[in-house]
Structures are given as C-alpha cells and as structure tokens.
Amino acid sequence: MKRTIKAALIQQSKSADVAENRNRMVAAVKKIAETERPDLIVLQELHDSLYFCQSEDVNAFDLAIAIPSEVTERYSRLAREANAVLVTSLFERRAPGLYHNTAVVFDRDGSIAGKYRKMHIPDDPAYYEKYYFTPGDMGFKPIDTSIGRLGVMVCWDQWYPEAARVMALSGAEILIYPTAIGWESTDSAEEKERQLQAWITIQRSHAVANGIPVISVNRTGFEPDTTGMTNGITFWGHSFAAGPQGEILEMAPADKEWVKTVELDMERSENVRRWWPFLRDRRIDAYTPILKRYND
Amino acid sequence: MKRTIKAALIQQSKSADVAENRNRMVAAVKKIAETERPDLIVLQELHDSLYFCQSEDVNAFDLAIAIPSEVTERYSRLAREANAVLVTSLFERRAPGLYHNTAVVFDRDGSIAGKYRKMHIPDDPAYYEKYYFTPGDMGFKPIDTSIGRLGVMVCWDQWYPEAARVMALSGAEILIYPTAIGWESTDSAEEKERQLQAWITIQRSHAVANGIPVISVNRTGFEPDTTGMTNGITFWGHSFAAGPQGEILEMAPADKEWVKTVELDMERSENVRRWWPFLRDRRIDAYTPILKRYND
Numbered sequence: 001m002k003r004t005i006k007a008a009l010i011q012q013s014k015s016a017d018v019a020e021n022r023n024r025m026v027a028a029v030k031k032i033a034e035t036e037r038p039d040l041i042v043l044q045e046l047h048d049s050l051y052f053c054q055s056e057d058v059n060a061f062d063l064a065i066a067i068p069s070e071v072t073e074r075y076s077r078l079a080r081e082a083n084a085v086l087v088t089s090l091f092e093r094r095a096p097g098l099y100h101n102t103a104v105v106f107d108r109d110g111s112i113a114g115k116y117r118k119m120h121i122p123d124d125p126a127y128y129e130k131y132y133f134t135p136g137d138m139g140f141k142p143i144d145t146s147i148g149r150l151g152v153m154v155c156w157d158q159w160y161p162e163a164a165r166v167m168a169l170s171g172a173e174i175l176i177y178p179t180a181i182g183w184e185s186t187d188s189a190e191e192k193e194r195q196l197q198a199w200i201t202i203q204r205s206h207a208v209a210n211g212i213p214v215i216s217v218n219r220t221g222f223e224p225d226t227t228g229m230t231n232g233i234t235f236w237g238h239s240f241a242a243g244p245q246g247e248i249l250e251m252a253p254a255d256k257e258w259v260k261t262v263e264l265d266m267e268r269s270e271n272v273r274r275w276w277p278f279l280r281d282r283r284i285d286a287y288t289p290i291l292k293r294y295n296d
Numbered sequence: 297m298k299r300t301i302k303a304a305l306i307q308q309s310k311s312a313d314v315a316e317n318r319n320r321m322v323a324a325v326k327k328i329a330e331t332e333r334p335d336l337i338v339l340q341e342l343h344d345s346l347y348f349c350q351s352e353d354v355n356a357f358d359l360a361i362a363i364p365s366e367v368t369e370r371y372s373r374l375a376r377e378a379n380a381v382l383v384t385s386l387f388e389r390r391a392p393g394l395y396h397n398t399a400v401v402f403d404r405d406g407s408i409a410g411k412y413r414k415m416h417i418p419d420d421p422a423y424y425e426k427y428y429f430t431p432g433d434m435g436f437k438p439i440d441t442s443i444g445r446l447g448v449m450v451c452w453d454q455w456y457p458e459a460a461r462v463m464a465l466s467g468a469e470i471l472i473y474p475t476a477i478g479w480e481s482t483d484s485a486e487e488k489e490r491q492l493q494a495w496i497t498i499q500r501s502h503a504v505a506n507g508i509p510v511i512s513v514n515r516t517g518f519e520p521d522t523t524g525m526t527n528g529i530t531f532w533g534h535s536f537a538a539g540p541q542g543e544i545l546e547m548a549p550a551d552k553e554w555v556k557t558v559e560l561d562m563e564r565s566e567n568v569r570r571w572w573p574f575l576r577d578r579r580i581d582a583y584t585p586i587l588k589r590y591n592d
Contacts, residue, residue, distance in 0.1 A: 119582060140582060194539075197541075202542075208455070286435045290580075292580065293580055
C-alpha cells in the first residue's frame with residue numbers, strides 16, 4: 001500500500017432525473033480528479049437516484065441495474081479517466097425478483113476490483129429497505145485494490161462494531177461507508193443533534209477500535225415522502241474522514257453539496273496500533289455470545 | 297428495574313497512604329449518599345491505592361486483598377449505610393501468586409451482588425498490568441442487583457466493542473467502567489487530545505451500539521513513575537455518564553476531584569432501541585471471524 005492515500009469525498013443532492021444525477025456525479029468526479037488527483041474517490045449511497053426507499057413502490061425496481069452492465073462500464077471508464085479507485089453504490093439486479101444494495105469498487109485501470117452487498121438491511125418508516133434489498137451473502141470481505149485493501153460497507157452496516165471488526169481482522173486498511181441518512185422534521189432539534197452525533201460517534205469508534213481510518217459519505221438535500229406518511233428526509237450531510245484514532249480530518253456541512261480531498265497517512269495506522277495494541281489483547285475465548293441473537 | 301436510576305460518580309486523586317485513600321473515599325460516598333440519595337455509586341479503578349502498575353514491584357502485591365475480607369466487609373457496611381449499589385474496584389488476591397483486577401458490586405443491603413474480573417489486561421510502558429493481573433476467567437457476565445442488571449467491566453475493557461456487546465446481549469442495562477488512564481507529559485497537546493477524545497468516543501459508541509447508558513469513572517491527579525522510565529501519569533479525569541444514544545449527560549474536568557449525580561431514564565433505552573433497532577438486524581451468521589485472532 002502507498003504510504004499516503006489521497007481520498008476524495010463527494011457529497012451531493014439528488015433529483016428524480018437519473019441521467020442528470022449520473023452526469024453531475026461524473027462531472028464532479030472528473031473535476032476533482034483533474035484538480036486534486038486523488039487516489040481514491042468515494043461516492044454516497046445509491047448516488048444515481050433519489051433515496052427511493054422512502055416508500056414501497058414496485059416500479060422503483062426499474063432503477064436497478066445488472067453488474068456488469070452499461071452503467072458499470074461507464075463507471076469503469078470514469079475510474080480509468082480519473083486514475084483513481086472509485087467506490088460506487090448501486091441498486092443491483094441480480095436475478096428476477098432478487099436485488100441488493102451493492103457497493104462496486106472500480107480500480108484505477110477501470111476493472112471491477114470487487115463488490116460488497118450490504119449485509120445489514122434497515123427497515124423503519126421512510127427507510128423501507130427490507131422491501132427492496134436482500135441482505136448480502138458475501139460476508140464482510142475487504143476488497144483488494146491497487147492502493148490497498150478497502151473495507152467497504154454500506155450505511156446501516158456503520159452501526160455494527162462487529163462488521164468493522166471483521167473487516168479489520170481481514171486486513172482492511174480503511175473503512176468506507178457510502179450512506180443515506182437524515183432527519184425527519186418532527187424530531188426536536190435536540191433529538192436531531194443526538195442522532196447526528198450518535199452517527200458520527202459510532203463510525204469514529206470503528207477507527208478507534210481498529211486503528212484504521214474511516215471515510216463516510218452521506219447525501220444532502222431534502223427528498224419528500226411521496227406517500228405522505230412522513231415529512232420526508234432532510235439528509236444530514238456531514239460526510240467525513242477520520243484518522244486511526246477517530247480524529248476528524250475533514251467534515252462536510254449538513255446542507256450543502258461538498259467535495260473535499262484528504263490525505264490519509266497510512267503509516268500512522270501501524271504506529272497507532274503499536275501505541276494502542278487492542279488487537280493483541282482480544283479475548284477471543286470469551287466472545288462466543290456475539291454469535292447468538294441474544295444470550296438468554 | 298426502577299424507571300429512573302440516580303447514579304453518583306466519584307472521581308478522586310490518590311496518595312501512597314491506603315488508609316487515607318479509603319477514608320477519603322468512604323467520606324465522599326457518605327456525603328453524596330446523605331445529600332443526594334443515589335441508587336448507584338461508581339468508584340474509579342483501584343481506588344484504594346496509587347496506580348501501582350507504573351512499575352513492576354514485587355512488594356506491590358502486598359496491596360492485594362482477599363474477597364471477602366475485612367476491606368470488603370467495610371464496603372458492605374458502606375453500601376448498606378449509603379443505601380446504594382456500590383461499584384468498587386479492588387486488587388484481588390485469589391491464591392498465592394494469583395491476582396486479579398476485580399470489580400466488586402455491593403448491593404444496597406450490603407451483600408456482594410457479584411464480581412467481575414478484568415478480562416482485557418493492558419501492558420504498555422507505565423501500565424504493566426500483565427505483571428500483576430491474571431486475565432479474568434469469569435467472562436462478560438452482568439451482575440444482578442436490586443436496581444437492575446449491571447454490565448460492570450474495568451478500564452482496558454472499554455476499548456473492546458465485543459465486551460460491551462456481550463454484556464448487552466446478556467441483558468446489561470447499564471455499562472460501567474472504573475478506569476485509570478492518563479497522559480504522559482512528553483506527548484504533544486494534539487496527541488493528548490486525540491487520546492482523550494478516542495477514549496470518550498469508544499465508550500460513547502458502546503452506548504450507541506447497544507442502546508444503553510454508559511458510566512465511566514477515572515482518577516485525577518499526577519502520580520510519578522518511581523522507576524524514572526517515564527515522566528509519570530497525569531490521570532485525565534473526564535469521568536462521565538452518557539445516555540443510550542451516546543449523549544453526554546455529565547462530564548468531570550481533567551484536573552479536579554469531582555462528585556456528581558446523574559438521573560438515568562431507563563425507559564429511554566427501550567424507546568431508543570425501538571427507534572434504532574440494531575439488535576434486530578445483527579448478522580450473526582457472518583460474525584464468526586470475530587472469534588479468530590486474525591482472519592488470515
């Protein structure tokens with residue numbers, strides 16, 4: 001792995017026009033690639049469309065694509081042109097009636113380095129993901145790329161220390177979370193702040209526990225709930241990169257599109273793990289209850 | 297469990313005079329019990345002595361006590377007088393040449409509700425705990441008390457999400473960490489801040505991941521390294537209580553003794569877990585690598 005990885009985070013708002021979303025994302029990738037020459041570019045969850053999981057709509061399955069397909073071929077070309085590893089988040093049509101929420105990682109040469117199918121699937125009012133996505137069946141396997149071994153997961157996975165740990169124990173050098181999460185307008189300001197801080201805290205904690213950097217990219221902007229059941233989602237942005245002690249390196253605002261690069265000092269992970277040797281002392285003889293639903 | 301638990305956190309500095317340390321701690325417990333009538337009182341790690349693990353000194357084993365013994369009988373009386381569940385942290389002499397770092401929980405009636413032997417044992421310059429303490433052999437078992445089921449662990453355990461998870465899956469309603477951690481003077485101000493924030497973040501994350509409150513009580517004050525190998529430890533205080541979204545409810549300063557009570561709304565855990573149903577979606581079929589040292 002290179003000693004330093006320059007990563008770009010791209011936080012955008014989305015419209016109902018998929019072609020326009022793709023074009024704007026591609027333009028943002030090309031621009032940051034030209035100006036900053038990052039090694040790694042991370043996009044938000046389901047960046048090609050609105051967050052369609054706000055309702056259960058059988059027509060929304062039309063948004064899904066095969067992997068590979070024309071769309072992934074476009075992103076292959078984009079990664080090659082950008083000369084960067086590109087982390088995308090796609091609605092995968094695997095077979096008729098079988099869909100996943102899948103991160104596809106393109107290497108600098110345009111090849112598909114690997115994919116990750118979201119393992120933890122949420123289901124809450126305005127986040128009806130269990131309707132759309134079959135839980136991933138590929139496990140928590142890091143993806144090897146020309147710049148290093150990437151622990152790519154997706155959104156709801158970010159709340160699970162087990163997932164981060166399995167990635168780290170499998171050699172992941174960075175944890176990466178494309179995300180789509182936001183506020184409902186009826187929650188109080190205090191509750192909104194608690195939710196945002198919980199989201200930042202749990203992801204920073206994966207950096208701390210495992211001594212590796214974390215990148216999380218969220219969407220921004222308001223998207224209405226077409227069913228009228230909720231007041232829609234104001235995606236809370238705050239995309240960020242944290243170092244291996246959980247220290248925030250860069251963080252986006254809530255309400256603006258934002259593109260930023262950050263230098264990850266990969267040598268620091270080795271040092272931080274020497275200073276804070278958590279992996280040395282894990283009590284693997286006593287963790288068995290983690291494999292149970294509940295220890296009753 | 298009561299719907300509300302009033303918890304007291306007692307952060308103190310310590311001297312080489314064990315009797316004086318005990319007397320001052322007992323006085324602090326009695327005072328807060330009289331004035332605030334807490335249900336639960338949490339003390340810092342190894343509160344009866346200096347943090348003797350700064351050096352490997354065979355004479356320091358003289359500080360250890362049997363459980364039960366006169367000392368625990370005194371703390372039994374103290375819990376009964378205070379009418380509170382009392383979480384202590386003791387240097388346990390289990391057998392000749394066999395010692396543990398053990399939290400003993402006394403119930404309101406003075407009985408020993410249970411004990412926990414520190415499972416993860418650190419060993420770093422100025423924290424030579426592997427010399428003194430055999431790793432716990434009782435697992436991560438919460439302790440049932442008259443006010444609820446307590447997930448008591450000790451210090452280094454706080455860096456391990458697995459430990460917090462096993463406690464939560466075993467029904468722990470609060471996570472409690474007596475602690476002794478601090479700064480070495482040669483670290484930069486930025487490094488010290490990263491360390492402190494990492495420590496706060498990882499513990500708050502256990503509240504977030506598991507939807508239960510966390511209490512952490514640290515010591516304060518400077519204690520020299522008698523070997524001269526390091527510049528000693530300035531214990532960083534910052535004892536705190538966090539709610540089930542990781543929100544800070546109370547937090548101590550770094551450099552002062554501090555006693556504070558905090559009301560824990562236990563109904564909130566049920567609600568937070570409904571809003572953020574992480575336990576529902578755990579992929580227990582995919583966590584097996586957590587039981588390995590490394591997944592290579």
